[in-house]
Amino acid sequence: MTQTAPSGTTTRHITVAVNGEPVAAQVAVRTLLSDFLRHGCDLTGTHVGCEQGVCGACTVLVDGDAVRSCLMLAVQADGRSVETVESLAAGERLSTFQREMRAQHGLQCGFCTPGILMSVTAAERRGDPVERAEQEVLGGHVCRCTGYAGIRAAIRRTWEERA
Numbered sequence: 001m002t003q004t005a006p007s008g009t010t011t012r013h014i015t016v017a018v019n020g021e022p023v024a025a026q027v028a029v030r031t032l033l034s035d036f037l038r039h040g041c042d043l044t045g046t047h048v049g050c051e052q053g054v055c056g057a058c059t060v061l062v063d064g065d066a067v068r069s070c071l072m073l074a075v076q077a078d079g080r081s082v083e084t085v086e087s088l089a090a091g092e093r094l095s096t097f098q099r100e101m102r103a104q105h106g107l108q109c110g111f112c113t114p115g116i117l118m119s120v121t122a123a124e125r126r127g128d129p130v131e132r133a134e135q136e137v138l139g140g141h142v143c144r145c146t147g148y149a150g151i152r153a154a155i156r157r158t159w160e161e162r163a
């Protein structure tokens, strides 16, 4: 896959494993990872809100760690593994936390949801205690709709199912 850059812009060739698939592209060095994913890879599940690291909507996993993709350049992802929200479900089969977010009414407009799904997935894989997972969501993500109660319930249910 190739991304074009405006003439006169410094570009660099990168190869990134995106959701398990190698993606090779020529990108402008100033391209944000969030823009690379949305516009270069057509993975629009990664949302962009504040573009300054505050809202958490753009969160993806880089080598397994939750990262604000609006604060990272695409060239910094060269040679690394990136997971987006599109990777969580296996076909129609949702991950446990995705299923619980739906069951516990953890989303309304859904704008914040991809970022929360990725941060909580990272916490789940790390084996974080449920209290830390709840704090991580509350501290690292802005949700203007839900009041967080449904998200907390979904986290608790997910951790209970893992026990």
Ligand code: FES
Pocket: 047, 048, 049, 050, 051, 052, 053, 054, 055, 056, 057, 058, 059, 068, 069, 070, 071
């Ligand atoms: S868009 Fe990246 S933190 Fe808000």
Ligand code: FES
Pocket: 106, 107, 108, 109, 110, 111, 112, 113, 142, 143, 144, 145, 146
């Ligand atoms: S569900 Fe609308 S911002 Fe969170």
